[in-house]
Amino acid sequence: MEKLANKGDKVIIHYVGTVDNGAIFDSCDDETPMLVTLGNNEIFPALEAEIIGMKRNEIKNILIKAADAYGPRLTDNTMVVERKLFPPHETVEVGKKLAIKFADGEERVMLVIKVNDETVTLDGNHPLAGLDLTFALKLADILS
The missing domain is CATH 3.10.50.40 (Chitinase A; domain 3)
Structure with a gap:
């Protein structure tokens, strides 16, 4: 068998x-x-x-x-941050992955999904x- x-x-x-x-x-x-x-x-x-x-x-x-x-896409895994929090020389554009360090010391890779003059929207969901x-x-x- x-x-x-x-x-x-x-x-x-x-x-x-x-x-x-x-x-x-x-x-x-x-x-x-x-x-x-x-x-x-x-x-x-x-x-x-x-x-x-x-x-x-x-x-x-x-x-x-x-x-x-x-799992499902979670809106809790997205965040909008002020554009001025990024260094002026850093290119922040849709599709770019950024390593973001949080207040608790955790670092996560997040995808830029929207950019304007005031804000950057980041998505931490798995692709x-x-x-x-x-x-x-x-x-x-x-x-x-």
């Missing part, structure tokens, strides 16, 4: 990850396979649950809802937050 992937197994996967409009957000193939130990929280739990029970060389299309991936993700996945091997 052929072995099925189970928690604790090290598995090699290949996948192409796409969002709703078909755009590819990530992939790994024969040249760049991903090694995952099932049960170690190395990938989304919902994706891991779909891999458990697969057999070697099995291919599956797996839809992971936004809530089970990077894939709010999006359902589809993985065209092949379980290439089960190592243990």
Whole structure:
């Protein structure tokens, strides 16, 4: 009987990850396979649950809802700050990523989503937050 992937197994996967409009957000193939130990929280739990029970060389299309991936886009993760808080020589434009240090010492990378003469709007959501993700996945091997 052929072995099925189970928690604790090290598995090699290949996948192409796409969002709703078909755009590819990530992939790994024969040249760049991903090694995952099932049960170690190395990938989304919902994706891991779909891999458990697969057999070697099995291919599956797996839809992971936004809530089970990077979560919803949260307005709490956006902020508007005064433009004058940035050094005058610093180019602040839409699409630029900035490392922002908060009062508690935490530093987060945020994306500039809007700029005018008075304010800069920053977004700290993950770029894939709010999006359902589809993985065209092949379980290439089960190592243990």
